[in-house]
Amino acid sequence: MVAAPLFACEGIGLSLGGRQILDDVSVHVAPREILGIIGPNGAGKTSLFEVLSGRRRPQRGRVLYDGADVTRLSIQKRAHRGIARTYQSPVVPNSLSVTEVLKAARQATTPWLTRHHAEWACALVGLRVDHDTPSGALETLNRRKLLLACLLMRRPRVMLLDEPAAGLINSEVDEIDTIVRMLAKELGMAVMIVEHRLELLAAIADRIAVLDVGRKIAEGEPEHVFDDPRVRAAYFDNEEAETTP
Numbered sequence: 209m210v211a212a213p214l215f216a217c218e219g220i221g222l223s224l225g226g227r228q229i230l231d232d233v234s235v236h237v238a239p240r241e242i243l244g245i246i247g248p249n250g251a252g253k254t255s256l257f258e259v260l261s262g263r264r265r266p267q268r269g270r271v272l273y274d275g276a277d278v279t280r281l282s283i284q285k286r287a288h289r290g291i292a293r294t295y296q297s298p299v300v301p302n303s304l305s306v307t308e309v310l311k312a313a314r315q316a317t318t319p320w321l322t323r324h325h326a327e328w329a330c331a332l333v334g335l336r337v338d339h340d341t342p343s344g345a346l347e348t349l350n351r352r353k354l355l356l357a358c359l360l361m362r363r364p365r366v367m368l369l370d371e372p373a374a375g376l377i378n379s380e381v382d383e384i385d386t387i388v389r390m391l392a393k394e395l396g397m398a399v400m401i402v403e404h405r406l407e408l409l410a411a412i413a414d415r416i417a418v419l420d421v422g423r424k425i426a427e428g429e430p431e432h433v434f435d436d437p438r439v440r441a442a443y444f445d446n447e448e449a450e451t452t453p
Contacts, residue, residue: 211238214274214398215291215366220259221268222252222422229255230266231422237398239365242388244413244430245402248442251419253402254296257368260400261293262286273366288317292364296371298351302344306335306354309343313358321361329357333387349380356387367391369401373408381408388412410434418442 216236222229230252237243245253258264262283270279278286314321335353373381389412392399403409416433418426420442426433433439
């Protein structure tokens with residue numbers, strides 16, 4: 209039996225500066241499910257996350273969370289309800305130590321959380337660093353883990369991951385693989401992940417949605433989507449053309 213979607217968007221249309229960025233895009237994800245979102249550069253993947261997280265309001269369509277229309281809710285109100293998001297670049301406050309970053313996350317909203325919540329979240333993502341270390345001195349993987357720990361303390365139900373493997377070597381990508389599986393399969397989150405590392409999505413995604421020029425052109429299980437002629441024409445053939453001298 210297929211679980212009902214926890215988080216979805218329907219018929220999203222977004223225009224910026226007179227240019228159509230998203231055109232009638234609909235996607236959904238259920239608890240304990242991982243939905244991968246791929247597409248060539250400029251396909252609208254990050255713009256879709258901007259709409260889903262509440263940073264941008266679409267001109268058409270709606271965003272649904274646990275059966276409620278949250279299209280008009282701000283990014284802060286969506287976060288309070290349990291919708292969390294990461295960004296392509298793991299930007300941290302360079303002047304703050306790891307302890308100070310975690311404390312700021314614990315006290316960002318009421319009720320304040322305890323240090324035990326931070327310890328639990330750090331253990332969950334495998335953040336094993338000296339907490340007196342300036343967060344800006346952390347390597348990319350540990351910066352990503354720190355930001356994830358800050359989000360996980362609030363026990364979100366939906367996680368939007370924007371290129372979590374960017375800038376990582378293969379062994380570090382394996383750690384991200386383990387973390388994403390844990391979020392969905394053990395913590396029961398609904399996970400949407402934008403990623404260019406197709407081998408990662410092939411390994412962890414239950415379904416893949418493909419965007420091209422702002423429209424969804426395919427959706428389904430990874431092995432079927434990657435073999436779809438429309439996907440190869442829009443994504444793989446373009447990638448090959450760009451790398452051909």
